Amino acid sequence: MQPDWPAEIHRELTAAGVTIVGSVPDAGHKRLIELCQADKRMRAVPLTTEEEGIGLVSGAWLGGQKSVLLMQSSGVGNLVNVLGMIKVCRFPLVMIITMRGEQGEFNPWQVPMGENTARVLDTMSVAVRQAGDAQTVAGHVHAALGLAYKTNGALAVLIAQRVIGIKSFQDQRNQ
Amino acid sequence: MTLHRRDVVSQLLKGRGRLLVVAGLGSTAWDITAAGDHDLNFPMWGAMGQAAMMGLGLAIAQPKRRVVVITGDGEMLMGIGSLATIGVQQPANLTVVAIDNERYGETGMQRTHTAHGVDLTSVAAACKFKHAITATKDVAAVRKLVYKTPGPNFATIKVADDKLPLVLPPKDGVVLRARFRRALLGESADVLPEER
Numbered sequence: 001m002q003p004d005w006p007a008e009i010h011r012e013l014t015a016a017g018v019t020i021v022g023s024v025p026d027a028g029h030k031r032l033i034e035l036c037q038a039d040k041r042m043r044a045v046p047l048t049t050e051e052e053g054i055g056l057v058s059g060a061w062l063g064g065q066k067s068v069l070l071m072q073s074s075g076v077g078n079l080v081n082v083l084g085m086i087k088v089c090r091f092p093l094v095m096i097i098t099m100r101g102e103q104g105e106f107n108p109w110q111v112p113m114g115e116n117t118a119r120v121l122d123t124m125s126v127a128v129r130q131a132g133d134a135q136t137v138a139g140h141v142h143a144a145l146g147l148a149y150k151t152n153g154a155l156a157v158l159i160a161q162r163v164i165g166i167k168s169f170q171d172q173r174n175q
Numbered sequence: 176m177t178l179h180r181r182d183v184v185s186q187l188l189k190g191r192g193r194l195l196v197v198a199g200l201g202s203t204a205w206d207i208t209a210a211g212d213h214d215l216n217f218p219m220w221g222a223m224g225q226a227a228m229m230g231l232g233l234a235i236a237q238p239k240r241r242v243v244v245i246t247g248d249g250e251m252l253m254g255i256g257s258l259a260t261i262g263v264q265q266p267a268n269l270t271v272v273a274i275d276n277e278r279y280g281e282t283g284m285q286r287t288h289t290a291h292g293v294d295l296t297s298v299a300a301a302c303k304f305k306h307a308i309t310a311t312k313d314v315a316a317v318r319k320l321v322y323k324t325p326g327p328n329f330a331t332i333k334v335a336d337d338k339l340p341l342v343l344p345p346k347d348g349v350v351l352r353a354r355f356r357r358a359l360l361g362e363s364a365d366v367l368p369e370e371r
Contacts, residue, residue, distance in 0.1 A: 017369075020235060043235055045264060048256035055225030055257070059197070059232025062217060062352065064360045067232070085222035089348030149367060 005163065006031040008138035009096060010039070013068060016145040019043060020060045020067035022053040027172045028098030028164035029070045036070075050075035054082040058091045066149060069095045073117040073158070074110060083124040086154050093126065093154040094144045102161035106168050118158060126154045134163050178311065180274050180334040184245060185210040186314050187272065187321060194321070195233055195359070199226035199246030201281040202339075203274055207245055209342040214358035217351060218344040224254030227271050231261050234269035237359070241268050243321045248275040248289045248331075255298060261327050262303035270321045270328040271299070276336040284336060299329030309333065 009032055013021070021036040022045045023029065037044040047053050053069040060067040076097060086093050100107070101114015118128045127147075129140040137159055144155040166172050184206040188196065197217045198207045203226075204218035217233075219226055230244035251258075251273045261269065277290035289295060300307040307329040310317050320328040345351055356364035 020232070043264075045231075045235070045260065048259050051224065052228045052254070052257050052260055054222065055228025055254070056232040058222075058225070059229035059234075060236045061232075062229070062355050062359070063195075063233045063236025064356065064363065065232075065236035082222045082225055085219070085225070085348065088221070089352045091352065150370065 002134045003138075005134045005137040005159075006035060009141050010035040012138055012141045012145060014039065014041060016066060016142075016149070018066045018068050018145070020045060020056065020065055021070065022047050022056045022067060023070035024048075024050050024053075024072070024075050026070070026072035026098050027166055028072065028159065028161075029096075032096075033070060050078040051082050053095075054079060054086060054093075057093055058085060058089065061091050066092075066145075068145075069093075071095065071097055073097055073099045073101060074113045076117045076120055076156075077113045080120060080124060083126060083154070087125045090152040091154075092148040092152050094141075094148045095126070095156040096141060096159065097156055098159045098164050099161045104161055104166065114161075121156050126156050129155060129157045130160070131157055131163065132160045137163065178314075178332060178334045179337055180206055180276065181209050181337075181339060183274065183314050183332050183334060187243070187245070187318060193240055195237065195240050195242045197226055197230045197233065197242070197244045199223070199244070199250035201247055201250065202276075203245045203247050203250070204344060205339070205342045206274065208344040212344055214354045216344065217355050220346060220348070223250055224257070226250055227254055227257040227261060230269055230271060231257070231264060231266060234266040235264065238266075238268060240359075241322060242266075242270070244269070244271045246271070246273060247280065248273050248277060248295065249279045249287045251295055252288055252293075258299050258302040258304070258329070262299075264327075265303070265305075266327050267325040269326050270330065272317060272321070273329075273331045274334055275331050276334050278336045280336070280338075284338070294331075296329060296331045304329040
């Protein structure tokens with residue numbers, strides 16, 4: 001049976017003391033966003049674009065609070081210039097990214113960014129951890145939070161599309 | 176009487192006390208530095224469009240401190256969606272001030288959208304900022320928003336398109352980040368509490 005990976009991520013976030021969760025909605029993150037919204041220890045911050053998340057986490061860390069960003073792979077394309085601030089200032093950064101444009105994709109417009117998500121992150125000095133199956137998701141998130149906040153690191157955990165299991169427009173709407 | 180940006184920013188920051196200050200890249204970063212460099216200034220040198228969001232993150236993380244974002248009209252326009260995000264969060268301790276000269280001052284004084292009548296104050300009001308004002312004569316009302324009035328607050332201050340000498344803050348992002356956190360958080364700035 002597949003582990004309940006959104007609940008496991010939520011547990012990792014609370015254990016690490018994350019208090020601010022910025023997100024742009026994604027069908028794959030629906031449950032985790034709901035868990036964070038329902039958690040009184042966390043401030044859920046819906047964003048109009050992923051770029052805003054970089055300002056948010058940087059300001060939160062200036063103020064002494066830990067945060068994470070949730071988004072889908074297409075949103076990584078919106079981050080490129082502002083990731084420069086993360087590198088120059090060495091702000092800790094953890095992004096949990098659900099992948100599109102992989103196995104089971106049905107929308108061709110998702111493919112170009114999905115195919116280049118890891119490369120774009122790597123180019124902008126964000127370390128990439130690939131969670132290819134549900135069993136590995138929580139471990140990668142745990143490790144990313146530790147590295148980010150103990151070493152001023154920037155990390156992204158990519159959750160494979162086959163973990164999310166969306167294979168049609170109807171699946172996406174039914175999440 | 177036309178307002179001038181360096182006067183305006185220095186009047187806003189006079190006697191700043193415990194105020195936390197974020198400035199958008201370019202002229203407003205030079206303005207806050209001309210008013211007196213300070214450990215609790217975070218002048219941005221890039222990430223255009225993110226000043227207001229950095230202010231939001233800081234305001235959420237430090238709910239007992241007043242936070243002001245001082246940025247330009249061009250920088251605000253690039254991050255205009257962040258006004259909607261701030262409107263949803265309703266941080267009572269945050270004021271965003273747009274120093275509006277209707278120009279991109281660092282790139283040749285090209286006209287911004289505000290030169291064509293786009294009104295940032297109206298946008299902020301429509302995004303549920305509690306108070307949104309435009310100042311053209313003095314900054315007394317803006318000071319009240321920054322230091323006292325529960326927010327989120329927004330002010331446009333219309334200023335002349337002066338070309339001024341550069342007054343540059345430290346440029347190294349790690350220095351800016353570390354000095355701000357040490358000044359604000361003390362010992363816990365460099366080593367996490369759980370690592371002690």
